[in-house]
Amino acid sequence: MSDSEIPRLIGLDWGTSSLRAYLLGEGGRVLDSRARPWGIQHVPDGDFARAFAVVSGDWRIRWPGLPALAAGMIGSAQGWQEVPYVACPADAARLVGGLRRIDSGDGGCLHLVPGVLDAGALPNVLRGEETQVFGALRLFPELAADALLVLPGSHSKWTAVEDNAIRHFSTYMTGELFAVLRDHSILGRPARAQGHRPSPQAFVRGLELAREGAVAGRLFSTRSLVLTGRLDAGESLDYLSGLLIGEELRCALDGLGGACPPLVLIGDGALCERYREALGHFGVDRVRIVEEAASAGLWRIAEAAGLLAATPDIPTRSANHV
Amino acid sequence: MSDSEIPRLIGLDWGTSSLRAYLLGEGGRVLDSRARPWGIQHVPDGDFARAFAVVSGDWRIRWPGLPALAAGMIGSAQGWQEVPYVACPADAARLVGGLRRIDSGDGGCLHLVPGVLDAGALPNVLRGEETQVFGALRLFPELAADALLVLPGSHSKWTAVEDNAIRHFSTYMTGELFAVLRDHSILGRPARAQGHRPSPQAFVRGLELAREGAVAGRLFSTRSLVLTGRLDAGESLDYLSGLLIGEELRCALDGLGGACPPLVLIGDGALCERYREALGHFGVDRVRIVEEAASAGLWRIAEAAGLLAATPDIPTRSANHV
Structure with a gap:
């Protein structure tokens, strides 16, 4: 196994209608991915811990201590545990400050990315899109100074980015x-x-x-x-x-x-x-x-949070690294 | 029975969700009225003739030859018989020109008021509202020169009236x-x-x-x-x-x-x-x-159509008229 194939992070994009799990290697490279129709409203028996175990348990057994980070509606009041929104302007540091670490119930843990609140004249909220936005900024750093990032969908988000931060957005x-x-x-x-x-x-x-x-x-x-x-x-x-x-x-x-x-x-x-x-x-x-901004965003936030450094339990790393 | 109590017209306001029947005397005075939840989508067994008989049969037996006029979705493709729209500007004469006489299946007949088409840049259609508009103009003739008649509801209609005619409308x-x-x-x-x-x-x-x-x-x-x-x-x-x-x-x-x-x-x-x-x-x-424009409109259109004159079978009229 080459260095670039060593897993560094489990990233979850866990939204309303689906759950996507990524096994990410150095630089955020996607080594493996899985999708389940287990959006937060459709998790079997509402058992989030079991869904997490099923979708990523084998990865965690094989690579003990691999950090795990999830973004999306999983951190809403209807999700696993509610994570308070952080306010605009929201840069990566502010997202990191709002991370919530929860016990996954099987001896491991999972970090949840907070959503963002634009208190503005009318409040606006998002959960999950912030991670995709930071993924896009990681892929195209030149956008971080001034760009409009649009995420079409059931609830389209128009996100104004300036100086590496989400300044405001509309739904x-x-x-x-x-x-x-x-x-x-x-x-x-x-x-x-x-x-x-x-x-x-x-x-x-x-x-x-x-x-x-x-x-x-x-x-x-x-x-x-x-x-x-x-x-x-x-x-x-x-x-x-x-x-x-x-x-x-x-x-x-x-x-x-x-x-x-x-x-x-x-x-x-x-x-x-x-x-x-x-x-x-x-x-x-x-x-x-x-198209694929979520995994890049999960990597970016994990990196800013120092989660990637906290992976001392991967036994193969130093041995394979010549 | 005084002259003003002699029925002259059966008027039906027959829409999507309900059927309202009026027994109208001289000048459009409401002598009796009945409501049934028999909108065109909810007529028992889809039997329009029977619904008409049930709601007004006793009136027609008691006063043979009483003309009957219906407005609303009953004249749509999903109604009893489709009556083509008449075009804007739609005055009373144009509505009369578009009336459709149908056999009620029990020896009688029923006249259906056409809907109105505003072909404009984008087409707009209505059925039933035209009759309410002409009812309001009958109640308040000063509006006929220039007014905006608004009918709020599932599909609100904003109807511009000029010179006694519906000029255009929006939905x-x-x-x-x-x-x-x-x-x-x-x-x-x-x-x-x-x-x-x-x-x-x-x-x-x-x-x-x-x-x-x-x-x-x-x-x-x-x-x-x-x-x-x-x-x-x-x-x-x-x-x-x-x-x-x-x-x-x-x-x-x-x-x-x-x-x-x-x-x-x-x-x-x-x-x-x-x-x-x-x-x-x-x-x-x-x-x-x-509030009550439909019965006034039915009377107005029946009058313009000469339907009221065609009631020679009312035996009591000349006898009671001194």
Whole structure:
């Protein structure tokens, strides 16, 4: 086993809908990874300790003393143990200051990354995204001075980074809004009845309309265009998606007052591509996509916390290191 | 029986969720009325003819030849028979031109009022509201020259009337959006768990925030304010209601460019009061509420259609008229 293959950290990205475990080697290199559908609402029997043991127990037996760090909703009131938010501006040191060490119940321990609170005029909170943001900054250090990191999803987060810290952020419930309208409203009915047919054209049509503003009075066009034969029922969901993503972009970009710092999309590749296309229609063309930011962020925070140094029990290290 | 007690028309307000039947005398006076939860999606066995017979059969037996007129979703593709929309500008004559006479299956007949299509840049459609609008104009003829008639609800309609005709209208899905977010999203969860507690203050707080614009990025505050202890969980639904109604008002009033014609709210009294309060916060203070517009509208349209003259079978009329 070469030095670069020696595990240094177990990192967990433990969110609402899924649990992803990484075995990380020197420099944050991913040596192994596993995914389970054990988001905090779906952990079997609500037994977090057992889920942790199942997903990473063999790693911990093989490499005793390997530190473990988890980010995401696992640190929320509905998670394993609630970890108080740290305030903006949140740099790596502040995240480290808010780490919570918990007993994993099998003789080991797990460190939980705190979420971040932007108290601003209206409060805003996130858990897990802070780790992805610091992962992206680790991968692209030039962004740390001034950048806008966008994490599209059920609750899209628009995170403004300055001087190596999260300065403030906003939440757009675009993904959840789309899902409830698709599944429970009259707007989703045509596609529920006839089946969804992907349509990039319908998506752009929705985007362009949203760009003009006042989406509240235009949402209903998702239905009226179908009723009047001017939009295909199967394509109506992509039109709706365009309207909602367009409204997110319009509001978020308006808030910047014309000057957009370097913009990075973080997350699922297909969804990021959708946002990149949408941003292009709003005149933002220089967009970078980062898909695997969580493991890099876990490494970055563990490093800042000095957790990596505290791995004296790895017996093979000095022997193999020539 | 005095002349004013002689029935002249059976009017039906037959919508998505309910069926209301009116027995109307001279001048549109309501002699009797009945309500059934037989909206077009809930008609027993989908048997529209039988529902019509049950709700009004005894009236028709007692007064043979009494004309019957129905407005609302009963004329939609999901109703008894689809009646094509008439186009804007829609005056009473155009509605009359679009009436559809159908056989009621028991030797009688029923006339269906068409819906209205505003083809505009984006199509907009309504069914039933046109009749309430003409009812309000019958009750307050001075509005016919220039007024804005607003019908709050699942799909709020903002109807611009000029020169006795519906010129154009917009749809805001405020009520449906509120319901799906309350019942199916994370925003409704605190109140679902703890129970709703009415709060006029929380409603106003939501309104005032929406007034500043960019609600897409502020919806999530319904959750983050609760999370941070700055909004009571039980009061969060009224806050959300304020945000959504506020967004409707902001968009609709912005679209007027500063000049708001006389504004009339039509519909359920409590909901109209809620909108009146909200409008006050947006600087629109002269607002009239009309609760019972449907029966007046049915009478107005029947009159314009000459249906009332076609009641030669009422034997008591000339005898009692001295």
